[in-house]
Ligand code: SF4
C-alpha cells in the first residue's frame with residue numbers, strides 16, 4: 157500500500173481524546189448538522205458532567221473542522237487519514253474507541269520524527 161502525502165490543510169478523520177472531554181457539547185452546537193453524539197450523566201455530588209460515550213458518524217460528517225476549531229479543551233484534532241473506505245458503511249459510525257485510535261500514517265510520522273523517543277526494534281510493516 158502506498159501512503160500519499162496530503163496537501164496542506166487537508167481534513168479527514170477526526171481524532172478524539174476521551175480524558176480531555178468535559179461534555180460541554182460545544183462541538184454539537186458548532187456542527188452544521190449537529191453530528192457529534194455526546195452522551196453524559198450528571199454527577200450530582202460534585203455537580204459535574206461525566207462523559208459516557210462520544211460518537212461521530214463519518215457517513216455524514218462533511219469534515220468542515222468546526223468541532224475541532226471550537227472545542228475548548230482541544231480533545232478533537234483533524235488527521236490526514238484518508239483511507240476510511242469500508243465494505244460495511246455502518247462501520248463509519250465511530251465511537252470513542254475508534255475515534256481514539258491514531259491512524260497508522262500519523263503513528264509513522266511521529267515515530268520517524270527526530271524528536272521521537274520511541275524507537276521500534278523492527279520497522280513498521282508497510283504493504284506494497
Ligand atoms: S467541544 Fe470538546 S470538550 Fe466539549 S463535548 Fe465536544 S469534544 Fe467534548
Ligand code: SF4
Pocket residue numbers: 183186187188189190191192212216217218219220221222223224
Ligand atoms: S467536522 Fe464538521 S460536520 Fe464533521 S462533526 Fe465536526 S463540525 Fe460536524
